[in-house]
Amino acid sequence: MPESVPVRCPACRREHLYTVPSYPCACGAPVAPPLNRLSEPSVVTHRTWDDDWVAVRCTLCGREDQWPQPDLGCPCGAILRVPVNGAVRPLGEDGPPPGGGEAPMPPRAAFQPVAIRTARDAVTAAALYLRWLGYRDVRRADRRQPNGIGLAARGVLAQVDPTVRPASPRDVECLWLTALSESARSVYFSLSGYADDARGVADRLGVPLFVLDLSGTPQPVNSPADELVADRA
Structure with missing residues (x-):
C-alpha cells in the first residue's frame, strides 16, 4: 500500500496528506522513494535537473535507478519538495548493485505511464x-x-x-x-x-x-x- 505522510507547507502552514507515487522497476516490482518523516519539506525556488531526481534501490532485485524526486503543489502557490531517506545523486552516476555484479534481470514488465500535467x-x-x-x-x-x-x-x-x-x-x-x-x-x-x-x-x-x-x-x-x-x- 502506498506510504502517506502529513506535509506542512513552510510558506502558509497548511497541512497536506501526501501519498508517495510508485514506479515500476525493470523487474516489475513497484519502487517508491522512502520518505523521511523527521525532516521538514522545503520550498522549491529554482529547479535543476539533478535536484529533480533521487537514487532508489529496488528491494526485490537490488537494482538502483533514478526516479522523480517527490514534490507537491500547495494551493498557496508554493512547490514543496518532500524529503526522502538516502543520498540524492545526479543521473548518470549509477553504481553497481550490491555484490559488485549486475542484478538479475527478469522479463521486462509492461510500461507504467505517469500522467502528464506539466x-x-x-x-x-x-x-x-x-x-x-x-x-x-x-x-x-x-x-x-x-x-x-x-x-x-x-x-x-x-x-x-x-x-x-x-x-x-x-x-x-x-x-x-x-x-x-x-x-x-x-x-x-x-x-x-x-x-x-x-x-x-x-x-x-x-x-x-x-x-x-x-x-x-x-x-x-x-x-x-x-x-x-x-x-x-
Missing part, C-alpha cells in the same frame, strides 16, 4: 520510457536543443518537445545531426505531434518519433519507432 511531467514520462527501453543512465543532455529538453544516455540522444506546436522538419533534422555528431541514436518525443513533412524527414533519416499522450504513454508514429520498441534497446 512540461516537467512530459520530460519525466520520456525519461522513464527510455529507461523502460533499456537505457539506464538517462540524464539531461549536455547540449541545449533548439526546442524542448534534451535527454541523453549511452548510445542515445532524445528530444522532448512539450510545446503546443507540431514538431517541424528542422526540429527533427537538428536532433539527428546532433546525435550523429555524438555517434548516438536519435529519438524524438512530442506532446503535439509532427508536421507531415517532419514525419517524412524522420522516415528518411531513421529517427523514431513518439507522441506523448496525456496519460504519459509514448505512442510510436513511424516505422523506426516501432522497430525501437520491438528491439527494446
Whole structure:
C-alpha cells in the first residue's frame, strides 16, 4: 500500500496528506522513494535537473535507478519538495548493485505511464520510457536543443518537445545531426505531434518519433519507432 505522510507547507502552514507515487522497476516490482518523516519539506525556488531526481534501490532485485524526486503543489502557490531517506545523486552516476555484479534481470514488465500535467511531467514520462527501453543512465543532455529538453544516455540522444506546436522538419533534422555528431541514436518525443513533412524527414533519416499522450504513454508514429520498441534497446 502506498506510504502517506502529513506535509506542512513552510510558506502558509497548511497541512497536506501526501501519498508517495510508485514506479515500476525493470523487474516489475513497484519502487517508491522512502520518505523521511523527521525532516521538514522545503520550498522549491529554482529547479535543476539533478535536484529533480533521487537514487532508489529496488528491494526485490537490488537494482538502483533514478526516479522523480517527490514534490507537491500547495494551493498557496508554493512547490514543496518532500524529503526522502538516502543520498540524492545526479543521473548518470549509477553504481553497481550490491555484490559488485549486475542484478538479475527478469522479463521486462509492461510500461507504467505517469500522467502528464506539466512540461516537467512530459520530460519525466520520456525519461522513464527510455529507461523502460533499456537505457539506464538517462540524464539531461549536455547540449541545449533548439526546442524542448534534451535527454541523453549511452548510445542515445532524445528530444522532448512539450510545446503546443507540431514538431517541424528542422526540429527533427537538428536532433539527428546532433546525435550523429555524438555517434548516438536519435529519438524524438512530442506532446503535439509532427508536421507531415517532419514525419517524412524522420522516415528518411531513421529517427523514431513518439507522441506523448496525456496519460504519459509514448505512442510510436513511424516505422523506426516501432522497430525501437520491438528491439527494446
